[in-house]
Amino acid sequence: MADADEAAIHLPSQDASAHIEIDLSDETQDFRMLSNISFLTDGSQASIPKRGEKDFEPNPTLYQADILSASRQAMHHALSHPRIHHPKNQIVGVYAPDGPAPPPQRTTTSVGGLESIAEGSGPAPAEPSPTTITTIGNVHPDACVYVANPKSNLFKTIGQADRWNRIWLLPEEALFMLERGSLNIRWPRSEVGFDEEEMDGNGVEDSGIPMSLQAAYAAFASRGGLNSERFSVYTGLRRLGYTITRAPGWDDDAEDTTGDDESTCNENARQQGGGAGLVGIYSRFINWLCPPSTNTALGPVAGVGFHRSYDDIYSKLSIIPWYDPTATPKAERSRAQAPYRVVFHVYKPSTPFKKSAPPAPDFRIAVVNARAHTSVPTMSQLGALLESTPLDPPSSEKMSRQMYMRLRHGYRNVILAVVDEGVVSYLRISEAAFGKEKLYKQKALGNKIQHRPKPKGR
């Protein structure tokens, strides 16, 4: 079922917030009510409504009571606005309990075949045996609902098409669309006990019996690695307009592929390892002239006698090893363990997304159940999780100028979604290499930058 606000859906992203605004502007004239209501129902608006001053405690004035009742009234108005699902835009999906399978018997394009997207290569594999439940096309094996007449903007980012122009939905996608009111799921004939003959007759699986929301939850909520934590993260971000896809780490046994190309690592390592050319020779010569005295046994580490510069003292003091995220990881890399695995790739609404060739994700999310895993991850868990993400060094122009920003951005990053009984808290974890930002050298650098513009001005 499509919403009455199909027009709003055609606007890129931000559909949820858009339709509330439209409803309101039709209904209410009072600006205060409008501002109150739009701020009550969603916080994700492009223009922040003016909120005015907040009363922190009730007082016996009629004035306050009036404001309260007015805003309540406005909310009721908004809620009582009729939402119409136009039958023409109805999207009907069929539950496939056994996972993705080719259409039964003959290939039929009867259901919405005309309007369907013309990317499938026409009809026809001869007699697909019913036993092959393997992937058809590149449909994910966990998919369990197919839509034969995919006509919605939602399908730009949701679902996978098979060769028969049907779009297969993963359980979380089906549930999300169902919750949204954009999808109507039907039971397949095989599940509700239709005669075999009738099935043979037209080759349609759709029994015409709608699946209730409860049934859908029962069927999908724990299917194919989905659980309530992952689902609440999925729908929450979807509703905000993000595009979410499953990451390779979804299945516990799957080997996660990292986008960690060795070349960049090597490059970084090369950059790190000593200066090249004259400077390198010079520093080596200096080192040879006055070898760094090692007083680390009993100190003072800074060395006895007198010192030439504070930089020397600092470099002598740096005896504590620190983890370098850009260094090539050890041969045996610990695999990311169960909850600390990237399960979702998230794309911003503004990122152009193509289902056939998804770009590099904007965020990587691991979902943790705060009740099942009560303590924060240990270093090895978090380290393995971070190592499964590609190197993302702070490289933007702005960051090259601001050290704090570089440190906060880090070299690798991942987002932990900590779910406590349905409440999701997102934490961005990034690997900051403080050891790569020598503050004592930064100061000198900063001064130089400050001084440079001066001669220009003169």
Place this chain on the structure above:
Amino acid sequence: MHPGVQHPKSPDASSVPASLKTETSPKNASPARRSRPPRPNHRHIHRFPFPVDVHPLPPLIPHNPLSIVSVLLSYLTYLIAPPQQHVYSAYFDSATSSVHVTDPKAIRALWEMGFFGKGSLSRSEPSWVEREKKRRGLLGGTTSEEVTRQRRTERRELKMDRARMEKLIIQERLKAEAAARQGADSTVEQPSQSPSADVSTEKFSLRKAKEARLLDVQRAVQQDGEVNFPDTSEKQTLNGSGKTVRFSPVVQAKEFTSDSAILQLPEVIAEEDKAGPEERPTVENEEHLHLSNEEAFFLVYGLGALTILDDTRRNIIPTSALLPLLCHHSKFPPRDSSSELNPDDTFLISYVVYHHFRSLGWVVRSGVKFGVDYLLYNRGPVFSHAEFAIVVIPSYVDQYWKETEERRTHCATRVSRSWWWLHCVNRVQAQVKKSLVVCYVEVPPPVSYDLDVPIETDIGRLLSQYQVREMVVRRWVPNRTRD
């Protein structure tokens, strides 16, 4: 406080009406408010990052033969008379497990060069002497504590004013509503009245600063009259109790001290007269610099700028003995001095982190006020707020720690932190605009400990077996990253 000068003033304080007093009060107020003493030049005071002397070579300019000469000359002078590194001294008090510096010079040096330690009678910088001198009227200027107090009273005033205004508005509205109810045509009055009230509440927030200023001045004038009107006996009781009087404006408090001196009974003045001249110039500095154990060990082992005496205050504790000593004192009550050193000793782990960040140039100070282990300051607390807040969590990666059940449970308890704790710390840091850094310290197995040499004889090797890994934790708000 010369009675000869001040006595003539006291009659006018009691008899002259407020009109005259209004003239004097701004004069007294102005030094505190307007002509502040120039701020100390922190850039200059804290130009050295460590309490270690540095003797840079003169610059070598290839085409200037004189520079070569000067370089050689400096080499020569250092060869003949090598400059002595000044070593400060502190003592370790085993009863309180703490390190103290009592020499005022050393206190200044350690604070100014690297912000080590904390004044035992101050909030942070050892400023007790100045405050005390100020309190006795021996010194001009303000200490940081006083500035803070002043700011706080001002803020409190503002808030009280705001609350008063809000109450007033509500009362007015109630009155208007009651009137409207009596007069039957409430419909006419309601709309005309509500916007006006709206305006006043909104405007207040903008105006409040100005208003508060005005009120301050007015009240200062008023109270000035009040202060001087009541007779001396009341003054005396107030003064005797030693409590700060409830005149919140700061100007008042200051004036009051001088007033109290004037209004004291003759015999008290006489008493003070006797004591005064000797006491005034010599305010004994009673303050210690309390070094944290990590700071003390860093100064000794890292920089060699400090020696630590033991309880007898006579013998220097050698570095090899200091490390086990501080480790044993990392718990309370301190462990037996004969017990083995654990590689995951609290002191060792926190020292590794302390040394790591110090060696990178950060000024590391305790973060207990923010619920974290350390705060990282760029250059120092007088220059800017701390940007990073460090939480230390040990980590047991090595196989050794997983071998027996006992070790596993031990590690689990040491490592375990709840999600609620993490969120708690994270929210606090966000509130104070700091970035939370979870600093994992990889603890080595103790196998290397039972080599032939006891570990405390090679501290460098011990420390080099730890590894520090920093993770910045920040709340991710999906609503704000959509673009």
